[in-house]
Amino acid sequence: MNILRTLFLLALAALVPVAAAACGGDDDDEPAPAATDTAPATAGASPTATPRPSGSITVYSGRGEALVKPLFEQFTKETGITVNVKYGDSAQLATLLAEEGAASPADVFFAQDAGALGAMTKAGRFAALPEATLAKVPAAYRAKDGTWVGVSGRARVIVYNTSLTEAELPASVKQLTDPKWKGQVGWAPTNGSFQAFVTALRKLEGEAAAEKWLREMLANDVKVYKDNRAIVSAVAAGEVKLGLVNHYYLWGFIKDQGEGFAARNHYTAPGDPGTLVNVAGVGLLKTSKNRPAAQAFIDYLLSDAAQEYFVKQTYEYPLVSGKSADPRLPALETLKPPAIDLSDLDDLQGTLALLRKVGALQ
Amino acid sequence: MAVALLPGRRSAQRAPLALWPPGLAVVLATLVPAWYLLRRSTERGWAPWEEVLREATWPLLVRSLELALVVAVACLLIALPAAWLTTRTDLPFRRGWSVLMAAPLAIPSYVMGMTVVEFLGPKGMLQGWLEPLGVERLPEVYGLWGAAFTLTATSYPYVYLVLRGALAASSSAEEEASRSLGVAPWPTFFRVVLPGLVPALAAGLLLVVLYVLSDFGGVSTLNYNTFTRDIFIEYQTSFDRTRAAVLACVLVSVAAVILIAEMTVRRRAGGRASRRSAPPRPVPLGRWRWPAVAFLGLVVVLSLILPLGVLGYWLARGLQVGAQFPDIGEAARHSLLLAVAAAGLTVLLALPLAILAARYGGPGPAVLEQVAYLTHALPGLVVALSLVFFGIRYAQPLYQTTWMLLFAYLVLFVPNALSALRANLLRLPPRLEEAGTSLGRPPLRVLVTVTIPLARPGMAAAAALVFLTVVKELPATLLLSPPGFETLPGLVWGRTSDALYAGAALPALVLVGLALIPLVVLAWRGDPATLES
Incomplete structure (x- = not known):
């Protein structure tokens, strides 16, 4: 009987992650009721009439957890949108996205450098970002076709x-x-x-x-x-x-x-x-199941709060026009x-x- | 061939049929990466193959093999005396040394690499200590020797544990007979003891060589360009999965050659049916006592104290300047759960194959077992990508769940479990199963009531080995864990890539502590034969 007990314990050990996953509370992937069906038909409607993006998004982040996690948490606090993050090396995440193809669970790719973003653009994986988002950042620091935008320099x-x-x-x-x-x-x-x-x-x-x-x-x-x-x-x-x-x-x-x-x-x-x-930047995947929330996330990265956060935490250059870098650095315009x-x-x-x-x- | 492979060890009877489905399933699982690589590497026809084979990839392969050879020799030179001293002699604090010599297995190569650079770098900590003596600069640590040092320190315990198991289980009767016939100790060791250790040695060195071929963390930190590093560069810079797949296929072919060589060595050496009699009488070391202690001490200092010391130093310095430390509670819990689950699952699934190969005849099982090692030379990143490819197509609901991650650990670490199980199963007396059947029990019942209970020390060792390897594993963990699922290696990686050493030191120390648990528990339980791999 002893051996049966051993086998039973081993099997039990193998079952642990089910419980772990169950407690993890990752019951996401419930696409938020998309804005489309209730969206105001006229462009002139006031912004408050647009339903707020909600639900959850998955972000592949080439930027480290130590750095961006507090920022993502702040975003969740302000919007109620849950952010599930996969951290990794930018190039490896780009390879992962390529391997996953259209079935990728990712909504947003936040990369360390323009090269990884460019590879995604080339593969036709990014959706074009709205003009209002792109306009915040000088043309030199975003994709020509508007598929990604620089967040920090x-x-x-x-x-x-x-x-x-x-x-x-x-x-x-x-x-x-x-x-x-x-x-x-x-x-x-x-x-x-x-x-x-x-x-x-x-x-x-x-x-x-x-x-x-x-x-x-x-x-x-x-x-x-x-x-x-x-x-x-x-x-x-x-x-x-x-x-x-x-x-x-x-x-x-x-x-x-x-x-x-x-x-x-x-x-x-x-x-x-x-x-x-060079830039660290962000793109929205065409296959995103929750575009409004993904878009809100990207806009948040370009918000005053986020730009100041990068200045304070990473000493990078803020790319949104009118923001200034850490005082110990020469200004971006003088470089x-x-x-x-x-x-x-x-x-x-x-x-x-x-x-x-x-x-x-x- | 199989009989020649391990004479006198196998039961003449047919294996219970129930062993075959799980055995075959495990082999198929380990072949997923190879299947993926063949598909990827040929998706644009054979042109990429021609291109890669024509180009200068061969020098890189030579460099990889050179490193593997140096590390294998160094592991042998450390592990052989260490195993002998801790099993056969009157070495002081023998139990303590047994644990300490195995402990560096808990240190991930990427952590070892970073700490080696910090300590032994041209202007590292050691140079700082030596500066008053007029040492301006230490010799270059980067390159072959630094990489070999790093990988030897983290992988010699593989050889040590196998040898220890073999030495502890084999009888010392022949050795004593030789000594009593007046043969001096050294010739006795080389003529009597060493030949009996060849199969164990081959198995241990096999794990080391495949580990070196697959390593990225150590070689990239110590800046030695190997074949595996080139595969990473390919993914890193050109996002070219086809070319990387071709390179990885070459690596698998090399592994195949090494596996055939290992099998041949084991077959030639044969299985020595030495049974354990009375516990061997410890060899008195006499005036060699303290040199022996000094040798083991030096190994422990370089492979264990050095990395832990540097981590401790980073931690202390971080505390001084008020660095931020990550909240590691959840990551530690996740890593622990994953490791426990992977250990259970992998051992459970590897057991049927191990029993088939070690206890029943026929060349099939032996070859199948060897095939399971085939992808062990592949870097974790490649294995992870192959499972992404597989998971997203054929197991979508499981993709990016912890199940997928456990499957990856199974594919990656079945060989580690097999090696521990094999060592144990081969040591059991031959014809054990026949005895069971002659008492009128059906084969399956013999399996459950006789073979498996006797395999328990091996199962414990295998589980320990898988547990600690999973705790350390980085690339597959990063790529395949569910979004938002933090793990200790993930935290260490994240912090070091942002140069936050102090913040990395804390999860790294917890990681090493966690990985040490099974080693210490096994050693504590006392029976030296269970501290084996």
């Missing part, structure tokens, strides 16, 4: 160890091939934001120039890191003196470890490819990023091929 910078002075720092990324920086620069060739930067370099200066720069960087013994975070950490530790990263990682470290953190950001000269401004269409950054395959060709991924 991230500038490429050179992070440097504080043993260096501002005067010693290069005015352009192109000066990093100088022998004086041999073995002293860190980059993350497998990282999405670095690849977006290389894509911009290709678009701005041409394939040959981009290839030459990459080869010279390699010849200058550039140090390879896993991601931006690892670079900032290595620069502060003095493993390398400079690193090619996004601007906000530094401020996260300072928040975590205090003002004594031995690294700071340097912005290259106006127009230099080194000051590319003068290179003139490039962010939608062009979706040509990552070409970048990947180039990085492979020059041996940057070995």
